Amino acid sequence: MSFRKTVKLACGLAGGSTVLLVAAAAAESRGYFGDKESVRASPWSRFSVLQAAQPTAWSAGKHTGASTGLAWDFNWDKREPSTLLTNGKKENASEDPSTEQENGKPKATRHILLIRHSQYNLSGSADHERFLTHLGREQAELTGQRLAALGLKYDILIHSSMTRATETAQIISKYLPGVELVSCDLLREGAPIEPVPPVTHWKPDAVQYHEDGARIEAAFRRYIHRADPKQTEDSYEIIVCHANVIRYFVCRALQFPPEGWLRMGLNNGSITWITVRPSGRVALRTLGDSGFMPPDKLTRT
Template identity: 85%
Template sequence: MSYRRTVKLVCGLAAGGSAVLLCAAAAATESHHGHVSETHRDQAGRWVRFHVLQAAQPATTWSAGRHTGASTGLAWDVNWDKRDPSTLQTNEKKEKASEDPSTEQENGKPTATRHILLIRHSQYNLSGTVDHERVLTHLGREQAGFTGQRLAALGIKYDILVHSSMTRATETAKIISKYIPGVELVSCDLLREGAPIEPEPPVTHWKPDAVQYHEDGARIEAAFRRYIHRADPKQKEDSYEIIVCHANVIRYFVCRALQFPPEGWLRMGLNNGSITWLTVRPSGRVALRTLGDSGFMPPDKLTRT
């Protein structure tokens, strides 16, 4: 049986077909043509080709021209931020609704897009035992400068710069602000670093106590609900907001915003001073434009500590 005929035979089988059926069909074809005098080496070579071709078949189903992969069974929650216009009408408003309730609902729909740029703080003094000792290193201040230059070069009119109240995030935000003058700085305790949720799979080098997950998780989730959501209907223009905080917070935000399992937050890595860009559409749809972008820094300035 020729290799070309073997390929045709494999491709003719339904996706996910049995390897036993494949081999039986090949054997039957060989017997039909009387090819029974192959050497052991030839037979071994054909079996290898069979296995390679079988492994190449996609583990998915095909139907009516539609290619469908394995489904998790989890649909997108359109009201993930509890701001879907159709759910915001109170009973009183419904009673007073006009003859065309769709018009009233249209007037209450968001029309602006929110762009949220999450910045990880720059490198800091790891030997500090308390927060006020964990100041930026010389390299960290350089990194913050590169990030500020990058944000300025984008030519965007930023609406606000919110930062964690921890020293390393505060210092990073102040350096960045020099490159985008006129943008209001706001400090927020909710954005402090912490343990958002026990990671899956677990790691051996970092094992916070259960109480830390319990306390930090509630705080970081509260920060997510405050800052990551669709625009208010009263907002008429797209907004660009900068949030300077920490790797754990940013990674958790990304998982929650994309409706990925939040336990997977530790599977991502972020460089110091990197930019993660989330976009929240008026419909509530979320897109991740960049994750941990630090390509604007020289290679010798990159760190993740």
């Protein structure tokens, strides 16, 4: 049997660094690495080949990012069933605590589709002057068509009360007949929290972060949470709002540092899809999906 066939068979049966050492020794004896002088001079010496081939000792610090040491908080929405049990005071003292907890467990998954408003008139000074541009209306039509094409049973369409979000939602609703349209002031655009790292082109004052941050956090707590135990079927809810709100929601829902919200970019009319499981697990299915739009319709203003 030839040397190459022998090595191939040995590697297939045994594997590991021991086989490589044996093969390298045999190769050296047969001159596969060349004469000694050339081995010393070449960077592809038998020693460097073996060093590259052998797996190094595993070290978490070398091969992974630094761990924060923070575990997933399953009670992030304060709806973990075990924490909702009354403290020793039951209306029905005969009820088994385990049965009560089982009955209080959510059973449905909530799907929350966050839509960024379409392009609007940037020259407007007041909110009512910041209406959708012609391109913005086209974008909203495309988003509405995309949501309809998904074929999902939408439960509600909630939107920010600002003009650009209201107009976007109204256009989208044409493609979703029968879906209730609801306006909410909590979803208005704002400065949720001072971003890290900071940016030079946008610097709200401290009072704006203080006021907007509390409102946007309130919106998060109202809309992003696991299903109520009484909900028996999965739900699909659409929220039309703003880039800052959506990015903050994503960070909070995934338990990422909320200060990182400005590191993400979202196109106008894009779809961000979050799922909240009955267990409290959260998954980000899409972030700023706008692949359904032609390239010449894409904007981020």
